[in-house]
Amino acid sequence: MSEKQIDDVTGVETTGHEWDGIKELDNPMPRWWLYAYYATIVWAIAYTIAYPAWPLINGATTGVLEWSSRGDFWKENTRIQGERQETLTAIKEKSVQEIMADPQLNQFAVAGGAAAFRVNCVQCHGSGAQGAPGYPNLNDDDWLWGGSIDEILQTIRHGVRAKDDDDTRISEMPAYGDILEPQQIREVAAYVTSLTSTPHDAKLIPAGQQIFAENCAACHGENAKGSKEFGAPDLTDAIWLYGSSEADIAKQVRKPQHGVMPAWEVRLGDTTVKQLAIYVHSLGGGE
Structure with missing residues (x-):
């Protein structure tokens, strides 16, 4: 049995561990720390008894309080x-x-x-x-x-x-590419564009207005204000689903898109x- 080593400065027994001339003192734990440590052990035991804690094959222990955050x-x-x-x-x-x-x-x-x-x-x-x-x-x-x-x-x-x-709700605009000539589509597109903007060629407007009256007014109205009864849009308010340019309007007249x-x-x-x-x-x- 090895002889106890006492530190000369503090008079405290050492653990026997030494590193680079520095020895570790074998001071006892503070009582408050030990009491806190014992309290955590007691708390852990009480918790596992009161609440779900230990895993089982098909679940876990329910605890005497039968409470869980999931159940709550x-x-x-x-x-x-x-x-x-x-x-x-x-x-x-x-x-x-x-x-x-x-x-x-x-x-x-x-x-x-x-x-x-x-x-x-x-x-x-x-x-x-x-x-x-x-x-x-x-x-x-x-x-x-x-x-x-x-x-x-x-x-x-x-x-x-x-x-x-x-x-x-159902409304179907005909594909006027099968009904009108390309020049007529350009003319009616120019007229519709003129209702909110400036068309590429203003000379096309009168002919386009006539084509509109003959083919489009039945749904969009003579003033092109549209009709909620048919789901026909107002062409005078500059709000367009498929583009407001003259080319976009001509494209929609030629082969219209129908949303669902x-x-x-x-x-x-x-x-x-x-x-x-x-x-x-x-x-x-x-x-």
Whole structure:
């Protein structure tokens, strides 16, 4: 048995470890530290008894309190869902006008519609509903099928040219490339351009106006203001889905593009569709 080594300066026994002439003193742990250490051991034992702790093959020990953060979450979620269900039932049973007249229901519907919009609509209309080429801006006052709350609801419910809905919005502009001569298309494009801008050749306008009256006025109106009944756009407001240049207009006359929007009621249900309509109407556009 080796002889104890005592440090000459402090009089404290050393551990026997030495490095580069420096010896390690064998000082006892402070009592407060030991008590804290023992307390953590007691706390750990008590915790494993009270709460889920030890993993098992198909789960874990539940603890005598039978509490878990996951279980607490689902209890709270069930409570919230129950509260939401009352509001959702009210939205389902009421008309959009009645919902909008109730401040609490309207606030809930706008929030729910905004969430549904972010999931289902931003891909085409943009995160701010500002639209994109071929997809309308929902913030302005230019609505092909009308911007009242009922008209917006109808459009969202049944879509536009949706193949799986008999009540969908339908309008088809003929491909005038099969009807008019190339020169006539240039003339009518010049006339339509003149309604909002300056055409390339102003001499084409009179002939284009005549062609418009004979072929286009039936849907777009004699004043070219459009018709919500047919989903025909206003050609005098400088808001264009497929481009406003004379070449873009001629291209659309020659071989028009026709957008498609799904019938959302089948996919989302009546309650969500109502919330979507109220949210879109709340953006400030429409009527």
